[in-house]
Amino acid sequence: MALTQAQLDALPDTLDVPLRKPLEQPDGSLLERLSLREPTAGEIEAFAAKASGIFAVSLISGVPEQVVRQLPAREFKKAEAYLLGFMEDALPTGPAS
Known part of the structure; x- marks a missing residue:
């Protein structure tokens, strides 16, 4: 189902997700929050190809x-x-016919 323009416009440009418990990263630093932003068209395409959250x-x-x-x-x-x-429209909906 495609999002309406109003629904797309209502999405925030960025989202910070605080973590209840920090996670250790490969470099030893602690991750205390995820910082997300609106993806680019190329990133949406890459996501659609992988279909992995x-x-x-x-x-x-x-x-x-x-x-x-x-x-x-x-x-x-x-x-x-x-x-x-x-990315809703980029998700595969099933086998190609």
Whole structure:
């Protein structure tokens, strides 16, 4: 289902998702929040090719996929839902006919 222009306009430009429990990144630093932004057209295309929420959150936040995989479900779903608002039309709907 395509979003209306009003629905697209209502999406915020950025979204910060605070983490209830910080996660350690590969460099040893702690990730305390995910910072997301509106994806570019090329990023939407890359997401559609992979069809993976983990890939999308990693791509837009800059957080490695291995760390995104450790996110608690609520924080991941909040981040994924924000990005899916922009990418809904890019999702595969089933096998090509």
